[in-house]
Amino acid sequence: MTQTRVAKLTNVIRHQVPFFEVDAIQMVWHGNYVKYLELGREAFGRQFGLAYMRIFENGYVVPVVDLHLSYKKNARLDDVLRIETTYVPTEAAKLMFEYAVYRDSDNELILTASSTQLFVTNEGEFELSTPEFIRQWRAQWL
Amino acid sequence: MTQTRVAKLTNVIRHQVPFFEVDAIQMVWHGNYVKYLELGREAFGRQFGLAYMRIFENGYVVPVVDLHLSYKKNARLDDVLRIETTYVPTEAAKLMFEYAVYRDSDNELILTASSTQLFVTNEGEFELSTPEFIRQWRAQWL
């Protein structure tokens, strides 16, 4: 890791709003954004070698322990949303992400969000120190 | 089992339609009825000693392999639905249920449905003969 490494790790996916995600006032139901954030994290994991399956294989699950969503504009049926998921560097035994969701057609910011996940072992215990495979992943990417 | 046993095994629950189950045309989104049927099966299991956990403890899962829904009327926000789940007797190695969903306030029939579940072992194999604990359950209740 050198001082010149400044680029953010960000994954970008697109998702077109289907009928079943729209609510009675014609907007995306606010709870569906939690799904969009998970789609973003999964795509991030596939792009950067941090997929759920790899985490499972290393003996951990990573439950979300904190989630904050800030809704800026409404999205509607058929809107194509652009979900940007950015890894937030930390030394702690956790995974943190920030998210921005835009309507792709006009680049309108729809939502910002952040999440924190902890490492839990197969025995159901919180891992207080960063797992070795995460140390290696951080050394590789950050 | 005697010839005089004619009563149906039926569980009845009520469910008030929340905002997040209503779609853009102000009706319960049709896919949500699959949830209502599962709520009905779960309540049936609790009432009649056939809960998922008991099935798991006997070494089986019971995936739905066939599902048929016939929509009669719309339901709307705040409607209280009455979900009636009836066990359909069969000698085969399967679980079959019939369902009727009514709006409780005016007794309007909203939906009828039927489902079939098979027994799958922990090894992931379909069980071709009826598991012993199901034979006993049928002898007790039917």
Next chain:
Amino acid sequence: MTQTRVAKLTNVIRHQVPFFEVDAIQMVWHGNYVKYLELGREAFGRQFGLAYMRIFENGYVVPVVDLHLSYKKNARLDDVLRIETTYVPTEAAKLMFEYAVYRDSDNELILTASSTQLFVTNEGEFELSTPEFIRQWRAQWL
């Protein structure tokens, strides 16, 4: 429309199973397939000029009145599903579709299904004769 027109109208989309669509026994929860079918219908509408918005603009909604799902195999986390949605020709005032869902990697058939939708006017009445815009659509495509 000539006798030589035999090709089926079929839309094909792919959907990768996210974590939140998998249930406690590690399979896609059976109710989520209703969403996959709707994704298929929406993509069919976009491909063949029969999108929900066009139907709305012609003064109709098309609620699902009958749905039948037949589950063949399990799908799991990260599986890429191929959803094939085929228009079923009918002279009646309804829309009928058949569906086949495959795991794309090994072409395993996961589910077959069928749906029927009726035309409902803005006044909430079922339309008993086929709307003119649907007649024209059928003349164009079938």
Next chain:
Amino acid sequence: MTQTRVAKLTNVIRHQVPFFEVDAIQMVWHGNYVKYLELGREAFGRQFGLAYMRIFENGYVVPVVDLHLSYKKNARLDDVLRIETTYVPTEAAKLMFEYAVYRDSDNELILTASSTQLFVTNEGEFELSTPEFIRQWRAQWL
């Protein structure tokens, strides 16, 4: 409003975790808590005369613009959750709620959360001053 009015406005409901709300690691999927919070707000509205329908009838919708969830413990299949929804007094043109979700059997705290909603008119504009019917509601209850 007098200085002696100190009681909090809190609604309490219970919800038993169904199979379809549990994820692949046997816990309630974290996104489902957004539904539980909405169930809580709806029940609060019914108890204290602030139901969605009354808000609609006064010409407003109240979209969630901020949502924060802090996950404390896991909940599992069949757990009965107790959802406590408390009105947070404010002079501003917004609705704020705090939530606590407990496992009812052992009183374990599962989740805390908070939400903020704004008033949007039928014309889609944010209402900057508190609507009159809300002023009256506050005068009545707080």
